Amino acid sequence: MEELAREAGITVRTLRFYRERKLIPPPRREGRIAWYDDHHLARLRTIAALLERGHTLTGIAELAEALDHGRDVADLLGINPTEEEPVRLTPEELAARFEGEVTPENLAAALDLGYLGTDGDEIVHISRRLLDVSSALVREGIPLAEVLAAGARVREHVDQLAEMFAELVLRHAEEKDLQRLRPLARSVVEAEMSLAMDRQLQKREKSGAEDRL
Template identity: 90%
Template sequence: MEELARLAGITVRTLRFYRERKLIPPPRREGRIAWYDDDHLARLRTIAALLERGHTLTGIAELAEALDHGRDVADLLGVEPTEEEPVRLTPEELAARFEGQVTTENLAAALDLGYLGTDGGEIVHISRRLLDVSSALVREGIPLAEVLQAGARVREHADALAEMFAELVLAHGPEEDLHRLRPLARSVVEAELSLALDRRLGRSTTEGRPAE
């Protein structure tokens, strides 16, 4: 126990407290000897990262229960039902997709965004499109931590756009119209983003052109 606490950067007293709160699974026992492994250390580092991000111990305990019993972490984080196609992966497949960048900090960030959930021994990513784009950006040399930071910024803008569209539609019709007209909102966002990228690329071309 002392060695595990040292590696995790916490006190033995804190480790005992985490055990009492069931934030970490019990150790494997052989007689009177308790054995902790790398999974326990990874869990402790995840707890530390979540605490740094403002999660409460109560919330972390719920996440720990989900991880240990196969409940859906995304539900605990308040992720609403989505049209996006979820993807099931083993931990090894997730690590392979992101070239060894699935660190404790990045895992905590992905949990924060509601990207990841669990189902038994599998990991569930809430969106195949987001997973494919994220892994493609990592293959292009962009660190996963920066991809997740960008994802958080995109989430803020997307929430604002969704709220604006909802206000527009609901000001003139019932809630059912919001569901029916949802494809129009997607089309507007895709078109505007395409035009914005055209403008950005055009500006880069102009800035790179030598003065006459």
């Protein structure tokens, strides 16, 4: 316990308090010896980052309790599991996906967005598509912190789009039709996004050509 507290930069008293609040899972025991590992250290660093971002210990404890006791992550985060496929990763696999970018601050941001949760010794990403895209962007040289910040901004807009389509359906159909018409709404958004990207590319190509002239 003293070694773990020292590595995490906290006091043993604070660590005991976190254990009592069930913010970290219990250690592995061999007789009278309690073994802590990198998973406990990672959790403590994430707690520190969440506290720095203004989260309360009560809120962190509720999230930790729900995840550590096997509650379905998709249900916890409010995502329909038939739409997005959660991905289970070890901390080492997550680190390999985002080399050098898995910092406490980025983990806290991902938790804020609902992208990540923990289930025992595993980390759960709520969407395989988002995981693949974000790791691809990082491989292209875009810092993970900026990818997560962009994700937060995108969410604001897509929430507005979802609300608009929901109101449209409810004006002309019934609430039960929302799920059935969901693929149509998604197709409209994807098509408009594709057209918008085309316009942006053409705009930048034209601007670059004018600059060369």
